[in-house]
Amino acid sequence: MYYYRLGNIPPKRHTQFRQPDGSLYKEELVSSEGFSGIYSTLYHIYPPTRIKQLKDPVPYGPKKIDDYALRHTHLNTSNVGTTGDDYLDARKTLFMNNDCKISICSPRKRSMDYFYKNAEGDEVLFVHDGKGTLISPFGKLEIRQGDYVVIPRTVIYRLEFEEGPLRLLIIESASPVETVKRYRNQLGQLLEHSPYCERDIRPPHELVTDATRGEFLMKIKKQGYLHQYIYDYSPLDLVGWDGFLWPYAFSIHDFEPITGRIHQPPPVHQTFQGHNFVICSFVPRLFDYHPQAIPAPYNHSNIDSDEVLYYAEGNFMSRRGIERGSFTLHPGGLPHGPHPGTVEKSIGAKETHELAVMVDTFHPLYLTEDSLEFVDHNYPMSWTDNNTGGYHEVNTP
Known part of the structure; x- marks a missing residue:
């Protein structure tokens, strides 16, 4: 990330910064890796440590x-409607390990009447359908279809979405979610050959300073529970902040694809990194331009990674029977590749209009109990020539 600031802050940190009534603003350092990682400094009207009531925790999490x-597994979640009442109830975690969790979320309610904090993981929200606003102490962040919304752990937030279709893909990470290390120079600046740059990253743009007193519920996720805290002031009581740690949005439509004369491997599509997993973006692009090029991907054996693809839009030439909003899991230990007939069919194609999010993990993923209702039991046999099984190319609605 890069340095950013909003609102009013004193000229020097850890010095007196007084409110109009003469009392001090309450300074808070939000830091990662103790005091060794990125951080931001926040200035509150009220002490962030003061609570009004502590309610009983509620068990929360997938099995x-x-x-x-x-x-090989296909989860056909293409026709799933609402998955729950509100933002937290509606999360259906489909895959998980100790490094990350992958969920879908389509809540009936379009706004949250509480604040939420994930105290044990960074979150990446991919907005497949929908448009709205993420509101946090760091300010307002407008989000729209195609956005990755990266929310560092412990950031307090609530979401407000407009009416209409709403579908989120949520990737929760036990480690910090970062831009790709090989895209950055020694100062952290994104390099010229990176598929995106700082101009594409959208920080919060409008500070919300709410000095309201009352009862404000905050749900904090940690260690398999939602811990419920009641505050007598709004968490949006900041008058200013600065630093490197803040939520941001990056649109998949701003990812600039890297192409070549022959088929390029998935690492050229990498967008983010976490510990033991990566997130990649497949976007519309020109195909390979070697005269003998085969645009369809080659067969691949994962030795030490599991591959999850979430199909967002477009025509996926190498895969049949996949719908908009489907998932595939190709686990380590098995070869996977294009379906029969798709390799020859791809030859001569000049471009693709596909849009997909891929999560590659370096430890095995587990399916969850919530995933079982979506399992397509015919998928493991879909590479057999005489088994069409209804598999066909996916088309954008």
Whole structure:
């Protein structure tokens, strides 16, 4: 990230900064890796440590399946409507391990009547359908279809969406979610050959300073529970902040694809990194231009990674039977590749209009109990020539 500031701050940190009535603003340092990582300094009207009531925690979290067989898996979530009442109830975690969780979320309610803080993981929201605003102490952040919204752990926020279709893909990370290290120079600046730059990253743009007193519910996720805190002031009581740690949005439509004379491997599509996993973006692009090029991907054996693809839009030439909003899991230990007939069909194609998000993990993923209702049991046999199984190319609605 880069340095950013909003609102009013004193000329020097850890010095007196007084309110109009003469009392001090309350300074808060939000830092990662103790005092060694990125951080921001926040200035509150009220002490961030003061609470009014502590309610009982509520169990919260997915249940993994330990005995799911080794097999290629298609989760057909294309026609899923609302997945729950509000933002937290509506999360259906489909895949998980100790490094990350992958969920879908389509809440009936378009706004949250509480604040939320994930105290144990960074979150990446991919807005497949919808438009709205993320509101946090760092300010307002407008979000729209195609955005990745990166929310560092412990950031307090609530979401307000406009009416209409709403579908979120949520990737929760036990480690910091970062821009890709090989895209950055020694100062952290994104390099010239990076597929995106700082201009594409959208920070909060409008500070919301709310000095209201009352009862404000905050749900804090940690260690399998939602811990419920009641505050007598709004968490949006900041008058200013500065630093490197803040929520931001980056649109998948601003990712500039890297192409070549022959088929390029998935790392050229990498967008973010976490510990033991990566997030990649497949976007519309020109195909390979070698005269003998084969645009369809080659067969691949994952030795030490599991591959999840979330299909957002477009025509996926190498895969049949996949709909908009489907997931595929191709686990380590099995070869995967294009479906029969798709390789020859791809030859001569000049471009693709596909849009997909890929999560590659370097430790095995587990399916969850919530995933079982979506399993397509025919998918492992879909590479057999005489088994069409209804598989067909996906088309954008």
